[in-house]
Amino acid sequence: MTHEQLVSFLYYLVPVGAAAALLFAWIQSRKVLKSSEGDAGIVEIAAAIRKGANAYLHRQYRGVGIFFAGMFVILGILALLDMLNPFVPFAFLTGGFFSGLSGFIGMKIATAANSRTANAARNSLNKALRIAFASGTVMGFTVVGLALLDLSIWFFFLRFFYTVISPVASAAEMAQRITSAMLTFGMGASSMALFARVGGGIFTKAADVGADLVGKVEAGIPEDDPRNPAVIADNVGDNVGDVAGMGADLYESYIGSILSTCALAVAAGYGFAGVAVPMIMAVLGMFASLIGSFFVTTKEDATQKSLLNALRKGTWISAALIAVVAYFLVATLIPENRGLYVAVLSGLVAGVLIGFFTEYFTSDHYRPTQQLADTALTGPATIIIGGISLGMLSTAVPVIIISASVLISYYFAGGINNYNHGLFGVALSAVGMLSTLGITLATDAYGPVADNAGGIAQMAGLPEEVRQRTDALDSLGNTTAATGKGFAIGSAALTALALIAAYVDQVRLIEPDFSFNLTLTNPPVLVGLFIGAMLPFIFSSLTMSAVGRAAQSIVIEVRRQFSEITGLMTGSAVADYARCVDICTQSAQREMILPAVLAIIVPIASGFILGVNGVAGVLAGSMVSGFVLAVMMANSGGAWDNAKKYIETGHHGGKGKEPHKAAVVGDTVGDPFKDTSGPSINILIKLISTVSIVFVYVIMQYSLL
């Protein structure tokens, strides 16, 4: 078998991997569904949550559908005017469709698993973990499987098209045509992900903040109390925000990193063999995750610590496996540049390190969050200052890790002699980081399920020990979520970087002797940097104030129900949960439009005014300021959350005392930080890149400068 034949053969692993991942997800989902939901009380509550989540997602997909239809028409016109590859409008649709589907399936399984986890927690911690984790694997492998499926469909279709229907001269040119067309379907996935993250993030935090403000603070009833009319909305929020949002988000990250790396493989001159590296790496990573997931086993008498170790064992084994097989993959496909293997490793290590330091800064097992809890002693103002300060300080570590990873992967991949080889290495490090997404997402996605299970246990009046078990799972989920966030943020930075390089390549493909001036001191570039640096701030402002407004309407509604529904507080009347779900849904739908439109308009408008160079400045500016801001918001929010929990475990007087009240203020501020604005920025910085790539021809034609 020649090298060429081998490469050609290896591509068939992609659909095989897709099928395996989806099959595994299906098996796991059967496992979840066959366990019992429990008694009528649980079933009823779970049904209400499910109904709310379904209602929200249907409405969201309807709204997003209009957007996609509109964009399809615009892209179609551009394609007809020959300003766009004719496949782009369709690729845009499939990217959006699969991203949305990832979120939808994730939500479906999560809303099925939460009641079952609550019910299993009646028996043991271990059983509950198994169900929650199984639902996490459904999510993880669905995302990976759909991404590999989307890749397969387009790859084989385009290869067929350029071989049979409209043959091109050389393999190199075919690889270039295929990757450059595929690159654009990242825009569909990113748009969908942005809607899901922003909409879901607004929903979940509006419900959460609103429920807390009136319930906990004004009425003095505990969290997840069924008398609180916003309580179902709060639980729906966990599913549509943390689960569906995260699914769409990570689908986008995963496929974005693969697609940009494929494009840079061609730019580096590695042709189909190069393109195969990220694709096959993704497949191998999926299998490594699958194997790793079997090691997540626990004994019946498991403690919280041994559970964490079980989860960690799974991720570590997967990472070790991919670290080994990646060497052989690189050595087989691109034997002349084994430095690329170091690039993959650097990405893997960077992801783990960022995860670890995220945990260090936000877990109450470590000094930073404990010290933050101390600042609650002098009231809300000092804990706010402390939390912002902690978040800002924590940006140093990921920046240094990512910087080191970029330099290592660039130079080891041969950047000193060949710039494009180096960039390919950088892109590949992002693929390395995300290669084990199947299992990292599984350990991350089970958190909201456990959280919801706790809510259901509380609402259904299950015994105290059940709630304790779900709390233990939830707290574990917070730790694994920190790791997950590390991967999401780190890979976003590396992928955005690769996308900027891909953008520059696209310009060169259209006009090979385009005279770039991407020099830092070129005024359009500088102005682009300023505008880019500002964009994540504006975006965060819009999403945060959206949460504020939506929470306000929930506050008013809950107050109304408390005063108008007689017998609500005594338990003799039932709250109108659906109304709160409805308000959140409407607010989220309305409020997600402006930020999303901004992300699409700004790069195009900047392009018309500042030209091709200016757009690169916008992208780079957004990437660096967005990365730092996203880390800050995520870590400030996480630390406030855990500082509050730390106080609730009895420090500084425990629940209900003044320091606790101050910590609740911190936590409330942190909610939109960590669950709405912060994670949305990760998508933003990639979406503006893919938008620029799609519209690059238009920008080149009509720019002012």
Next chain:
Amino acid sequence: MTHEQLVSFLYYLVPVGAAAALLFAWIQSRKVLKSSEGDAGIVEIAAAIRKGANAYLHRQYRGVGIFFAGMFVILGILALLDMLNPFVPFAFLTGGFFSGLSGFIGMKIATAANSRTANAARNSLNKALRIAFASGTVMGFTVVGLALLDLSIWFFFLRFFYTVISPVASAAEMAQRITSAMLTFGMGASSMALFARVGGGIFTKAADVGADLVGKVEAGIPEDDPRNPAVIADNVGDNVGDVAGMGADLYESYIGSILSTCALAVAAGYGFAGVAVPMIMAVLGMFASLIGSFFVTTKEDATQKSLLNALRKGTWISAALIAVVAYFLVATLIPENRGLYVAVLSGLVAGVLIGFFTEYFTSDHYRPTQQLADTALTGPATIIIGGISLGMLSTAVPVIIISASVLISYYFAGGINNYNHGLFGVALSAVGMLSTLGITLATDAYGPVADNAGGIAQMAGLPEEVRQRTDALDSLGNTTAATGKGFAIGSAALTALALIAAYVDQVRLIEPDFSFNLTLTNPPVLVGLFIGAMLPFIFSSLTMSAVGRAAQSIVIEVRRQFSEITGLMTGSAVADYARCVDICTQSAQREMILPAVLAIIVPIASGFILGVNGVAGVLAGSMVSGFVLAVMMANSGGAWDNAKKYIETGHHGGKGKEPHKAAVVGDTVGDPFKDTSGPSINILIKLISTVSIVFVYVIMQYSLL
């Protein structure tokens, strides 16, 4: 007279301008000092404030003296090793000295004027304004005068040196030698300014926050109550932070913008005629300010609105004057490029516009701050989210204004044909913006004096109407301070930009065929951008947590005094004010070291690792993220402050109610935002540039990449 002779002659205007400015400042200070301080009560309090401020500044200058001595030795060694222009160590010292002196004189006159303003307010609002404004002009014209003096000394000395002692071949080379040596004394001014801003900022906010937390919140006594042991420290803080810090800061901005423009004039090939443009513009701007200041007159029955108009008239007239004479200056000196005049104008207009929009976002006369006050209705968490969101949103306007100004000045100055002409235009726009610093600083600096006068009136038990008058002045001061902040932030961005260009020039001067790769997608540049973008966040984190820690020690001390000094609350015993002043002084001294060292170490260390290109990335990254963050912090802080004041005027239940308490939390968070971290970032982004310029040779010799 030939053109060359004319240029040579015009330079003599610089020392003339310096003398005129200093003379005017001296006359104004006599005017302030000859008015009466009032009765013994006022005199005693004023003396205590004066004593505290003196003690702080002496201690600060001693600490900073050690730093300057150390840096002098390091720079001296580098100069002896021929890695630095031999004049740099001395220029470093004079820059620091004059910057410190500006702050010192400002503090002296402010501590003399505050009691006199309080006393004058017994008679009328108008008399009080005159004294406060006169003290502001002392500050404004001292800063401008000392800057022009420093420029004169070095310019004439270096011209003499390169003409007589060590003659150089051509006028062009001489201009290049002179400007490149002078450029480095910005580092001395910036270092001093950073110490003054950070140290003063920590002092003032630690005292303010500490006094409020225990006094207002815990003990329930009003602001500026003499029973509060931290009350004198709070007032001392206004003088050492807002006045001395601001003086050193604006000295640095002013001279930094002139020096970088001079260097770029030479790079643009305009030689001595080009260098004269920013220098003479500064002189003309000083005279314009001087004339403008005579128009700040008020009638006896002045209202707050007419006072504001009086102040505005002064600044508008000055701006109009300089707008006219700048045309003739450009037409005379560089008749072949009148587009440079548009650059000057764009800077002037940008400064005014940023000031206006800063006011729009932070004044309670406009919707944003009023709406922020509404969010206090649902508690501290929502007003915090609202304020951060407002600050983030408000970054859009200055970014767009600065972007427009950069593009306009670049293209009108001829950037399309000659890149260096364009950059000279951009730099010149910063000089245009700051040309009327004499009067803008005067209207800005009078604010803290009025604030202090109010404090003294309260402490000395002056009648309620006196306090009302000083409050009216203070509130006016908040408005003019917003304008002042616009100038400070806007000019910092433009100057930082010019300094980056100057840094690149310096590399070329050392090695004319240095092969730059400042392309955005070059990994060392990208990594530099990441690190640069992070730096303002780390810096803000350090300064904010320093305020937190220092405030904490004040809280403990005040609590101790309340419990140990019997009769303190009933007024029969006097608090130990000096102890609080002492604690703040010590904290500020200790805490200012790390941020300052960071600002010096990071660019040098980045240079060693990332090389010359990477440093440019660091500078650009810091500039853009620092600008956005500084605007956000300043505006969030300003809006919280005024939202609180808005509620205090009776909205949402007025003082003491829950919304007011929530607004106090916002204001407390905003204090370090707007008065410590935010303004320090402006200096940071210039200091790292000047450090890079000074150490460029070392970086070129020893960099890794």
